[in-house]
Amino acid sequence: MMKILAATLTTGTRNKTFIECMESLINQKLPDKAQLSIVVVENNLKPDKTVQSIIKKLRKRSPLNIYHTLECKRGIPHARNRALKLADELNFDYLTFIDDDAFAEQDWIAQLAQAVRKHKCQVVTGPQRAIFPDGTSSLFRNAPVYHERKINDGQRVSWGATNNILMDVNFLSQEGLMFNNELINGGEDKELLLRATHSGASIYWCQKAIVSEYIADDRLNCQWALRRAFRMGATGLMIERSNKSGTKAVLACLFKGSAYLTRGVLTLPLYGLISNKSPLESLCDLSHGYGFYYGLLSGGTVRSYT
Numbered sequence: 001m002m003k004i005l006a007a008t009l010t011t012g013t014r015n016k017t018f019i020e021c022m023e024s025l026i027n028q029k030l031p032d033k034a035q036l037s038i039v040v041v042e043n044n045l046k047p048d049k050t051v052q053s054i055i056k057k058l059r060k061r062s063p064l065n066i067y068h069t070l071e072c073k074r075g076i077p078h079a080r081n082r083a084l085k086l087a088d089e090l091n092f093d094y095l096t097f098i099d100d101d102a103f104a105e106q107d108w109i110a111q112l113a114q115a116v117r118k119h120k121c122q123v124v125t126g127p128q129r130a131i132f133p134d135g136t137s138s139l140f141r142n143a144p145v146y147h148e149r150k151i152n153d154g155q156r157v158s159w160g161a162t163n164n165i166l167m168d169v170n171f172l173s174q175e176g177l178m179f180n181n182e183l184i185n186g187g188e189d190k191e192l193l194l195r196a197t198h199s200g201a202s203i204y205w206c207q208k209a210i211v212s213e214y215i216a217d218d219r220l221n222c223q224w225a226l227r228r229a230f231r232m233g234a235t236g237l238m239i240e241r242s243n244k245s246g247t248k249a250v251l252a253c254l255f256k257g258s259a260y261l262t263r264g265v266l267t268l269p270l271y272g273l274i275s276n277k278s279p280l281e282s283l284c285d286l287s288h289g290y291g292f293y294y295g296l297l298s299g300g301t302v303r304s305y306t
Contacts, residue, residue: 002034002113004166005067005092007083009041009076010100012048017101017214019054024103026062031110037065039086043079045072077179077188080162084178087169095169097162102128102213111209112166115154122168122201123193125160126209127151133217142278145225146215153207159193160203164211168201175199180238187235191242198243222280229284233257233291234298250296257292260285 006025010018025038042051047070055068071082080097087095096112098104105111115124127148132141140146151157172178177196179188193203218224236256240249264285271277 002094003092004034004036004094004096004109004113005039005083005087005090005169006036006096006098006109007039007041007080007087008098008100009043009079009083010051011043012051014101015050015054017103018051020103021098021100022054022058022066024106024108025098026058026064027106028104028109029106031113034109034113036109037067037092039067039069039083041079041083042068042070043074043076044070045074046070073181075181075184076186077181077183080179080188081181084169084172088173092169094166096166097164098211099128099163099213101216102163102211105210105212108209108211111206115204115206115209116166116168119154119202119204121204122171123160123165123196123203124206124209125157125165125203126206126211128161128163129210129212131212131214133215133220136215136220138275139278139280140215140220140225142276143225143280143284145228145280145284146219151205151207153205155205157203157205158197159190160205162189163213164209165189166209167196171201172196175201180242183235183238185235186231187239191235191239194239194242222283225280225284226287229287230291230294233260233288233293234295236292237295253292253296257289257296260289260292262289264289 008021022038028036030036040055042048055066059066067086069082069086071079084095096109112124130146177192177199180191183191197203236253237249240252244252264282267285268279268282271282272279
């Protein structure tokens with residue numbers, strides 16, 4: 001029996017999408033010899049009454065075990081580590097993550113389970129499709145910052161994102177791998193998975209394991225996009241250090257920073273003229289590149305972009 005714990009994190013600020021996320025987990029069509037439970041990790045100083053009420057109602061009509069745990073230390077790495085610790089303590093074989101503003105296709109767990117069995121790997125990750133509000137400008141629709149990487153089904157990758165992932169709990173526990181609490185504003189998933197790869201884990205992409213994310217209106221502005229791209233660069237040094245020596249990590253950041261800056265400069269005059277491209281992509285490349293250099297000077301300290 002493959003025991004799987006599906007985790008979602010919440011602060012009680014996105015309850016409409018949180019409910020849809022939970023509904024999508026409850027309605028999973030599970031494969032043979034797979035058992036699913038759910039954990040809601042609430043990242044608050046004290047329990048939110050609305051979150052508690054939602055979970056109580058779902059428990060009454062769901063055959064699945066639904067756990068609820070509170071993580072008082074604010075920040076995504078702390079909340080993810082709480083889910084990982086619970087999965088280990090309760091002897092689950094695998095832990096999955098999905099965001100509370102996303103929902104999964106009914107065969108999401110089945111596709112992840114099939115992929116991990118097929119590839120005999122420690123981690124499977126997949127796409128998160130963006131759902132934009134009606135009337136969203138192509139400036140944002142065509143910007144890669146809102147979309148997942150383009151990877152072939154069954155391709156081996158070096159890292160994954162916790163918006164759609166299944167991880168071997170026993171492997172992580174044996175290797176002493178947890179999320180880096182210093183990456184409080186993002187990048188903690190990539191950093192962990194790079195360390196997992198360095199420790200011998202194999203990670204595969206499953207294109208058919210699909211979750212979808214609602215893009216909130218307050219994210220559809222250039223400031224949010226540029227700050228996100230900047231954060232991705234600014235945390236680069238801490239991420240590169242996960243599997244490289246200090247010198248190699250610095251050189252990697254210098255190279256990547258320069259590459260993003262160069263691409264941004266070269267494409268900016270063109271992307272406003274190409275129908276399926278967005279000039280915001282070029283601006284994000286410039287912000288991303290600048291972030292790498294900022295990270296080298298600051299050590300990766302950066303404020304949240306959300």
